[in-house]
Amino acid sequence: MAKIYTDEEASLDPLEGKTIAVIGYGSQGHAQAQNMRDSGCEVIIGNPRGDEFWEKAESAGFDVYEISEAAKRGDIIHMLIPDEVQAKVYNEQVAPAMGSGKVLGFSHGFNIHFKEIVPPRDDDVIMIAPKAPGPSVRESYEEGSGVPGLVAVAQDSSGEAMDVALAMAKAVGLTRIGVIETSFEEEVETDLFGEQSVLVGGVSEMIKAGFETLVEDGYQPEVAYFECLNELKLIVDLIHKQGIEGMMRAVSNTAEYGGRTRGPRIVDEDTRKEMEKLLEDIKDGSFAKEWITENQRGAPNLKEMREEAEDHLIERVGKEIREWSDIEG
Template sequence: MAKIYMDEDASLEPLEDKTIAIIGYGNQGNAQANNMRDSGCNVIIGNVSGDPFWKQAKEDGFDVYEISEAAKRGDIVHMLIPDEVQAKVYSNEIAPAMGEGKTLCFSHGFNIHFKEIVPPRDADVIMIAPKAPGARLREEYQAGSGTLGLLAVAQDPSGNAKQVALAMAKAVGLTRIGVVETSFREEVETDLFGEQSVLVGGVSELMKAGFETLIDAGYQPEVAYFECINELKLIIDLVHKQGIEGMMKAVSNTAEYGGRTRGPEIIDEKARKKMKKILKDVQDGAFAKEWVAENERGAPKLKKMREEAKEELVEQVGKELRKWAEIEE
C-alpha cells in the first residue's frame, strides 16, 4: 500500500529561517507561492524581468528577482517553469548557485528523471506535486482545504530531504487531504502515460471520433456535440465523487447496460496493446527525446497541430454552443 502523509505527519519547522525561491509565477508558481506565504514561509520569486508574471508577483507583494539572483538567495529553489525550458534555465541561471546546503525542488520530475538536469551530488533534490491546476490549488487552500499530491526524494545528502519535502507539502496544503510518497520515476512515467493515453490524448480523440461518427451518419453537429462532448463533464463529475461503479449506479439502466457491453468493443485488446506501446515509449525515454528535440526546433509540429485543430468542425460547433450557453445564463 502507498504511504500517505497527512497534516499531523508533517511540520513546518524544517522551513524556519529558510528562503524559498519560487522560479516562475505562472499557474503553479502563483498558487504555491501564495499558499506557502500564507503558511508563514519566507518566499521570494525568480522570474524574467518585464513580463506579466513579474508585474503580477510585484503587485501581489512578493520580492521579485531575476532568476539567477533568486537562486542565489534561496535555500530552496523550487522550479515551477514549463518542463521544456527548465534545463536551459537551470544550466544558465541556477546551476552556478547550487551546492551543499541547497535544496532543488520540482512539481514534475521530467527533467531529473530523464537527466536533462543533473544537480550536484551535494544538493538535496525533492518533489512536491499537487494533483490539481494552480487555480484550484489556491482556491481549496483559501477555503481551508487542499488537494491531493505526490512527494518524492531523488537525492538526500543532508539526510533531511524528506522532512523538507513534507514541510513544503504542508505549506502548500497538500497534507490537508493527503500526499502520497512516490519516486521521480513513478511520478513521471505514470503522469506522461496518463496524459497521453487517457486524460489529454485518449479522451480528446475519443470525443472527436464519436462526434465525427454521428456527423458522418447525418446527425446535427450541435446534437452530436452535446452527446459526445458536453455531457462528458457530467459523467466525470460522477466518477470523481463516487467512482466508476458509483457512476454506473447513477446513470440509467439502459446507459449502464450499453456502456458495459459496448465499451470493451472500443477499448479492445488492440487498443490496450497500443497503450502498452505508449507506456514503453515513456519508460525507455523515446517520448522524452522526441519532446526535447521538438522544442530544440522551435516546436513546429506542435504549432502546426494547434493551427489545424482550430479549423476542425468540432471546435467551431463547440465555440458557438458555448456562446449560446453564456447568453442563456
C-alpha cells in the same frame, strides 16, 4: 500499500529560517508561492524581468528577482517553470548557485528523471506535486482545505530531504488532504502515460471520433456535440465523486447496459496493446527525446497540430453552442 502523509505527520519546522525561491509565477508558481507565504514561510520569486508574471508577483507583494539572483538568495530553489525550458534556465541561471547544500525542488520530475538536469551530489532534490491545476491549489487552500499530492526525494545528501519535502507539502496545503510517497521515476512515467493515453490524448481523440461518426452519418453537429462532448463533464463529475460504479448506478439502466457491453468493443485488446507501446516509449526515454527535440526545433509539429485542431468542426460548433448557452443561461 501506499504511504500517505497528512498534517499530523508533517512539520513546518524544517523551513524555519529558510528562504524559498519559487522560480516562475505561472499557474503553479503563483498558487504554491502564495500558499507557502500564508503558511508563514519566507518566499521570494525568480522570474524574467518585465514580463506579465513579474508584474503579477510584485502586485501580490512578493520580492521579485532575476532568476539567477533568486537562486543565489534561496536556500530552497523550487522550479515551477514549464518542463521544456527548465533545463536551459537551470544550466544557465540556477546551476551557478548550486553545490552548497541547497535544496532543489520540482512539481514534476521530467528533467531530473531524464537527466536533462543533473544537480550536484551534495544538494538535496525533492518533489511536491499537487494533483490539481494551480488555481484549484490556491482556491482550496483559501477555503481551509487542500488538494492531494505526491512527494518524492531523488537525492538526500543532508539526510533531511523528506522532512523538507513534507514541510513544503504542508505549507502548500497538500497534507491537509494527504500526499502519497512516490519516486521521481514513478511520478514521471505515470503522469506522462495518464496524459497521453487517457486524460489528454485518449479522451480528446475519443470525443472527436464519436462526433465525426455521428456527423458523417448525417446527424446534426450540434446534437453530436452535446452527446459526445458536452455531457462528458456530467459523467466525469459523477466518477470523481462516486467512482466508476457510482457513476454506473447514477445513469439509466439503458446507458449502463450499453456502456458495459459496448465499451470493451471500443477499448479492446488492440487499444490495450497500443497503451503498452505508449508506456514503453515513456519508460525507455523515446518520448522524452522526441519532445526535447521538438522544442529545440521551435515546436513546429505542435504548432501545426494546434492550427489544424482549431479548424475542426467540433471547435466551431462548440464555440457557437457555448456562446448560445451563455446568452440563454
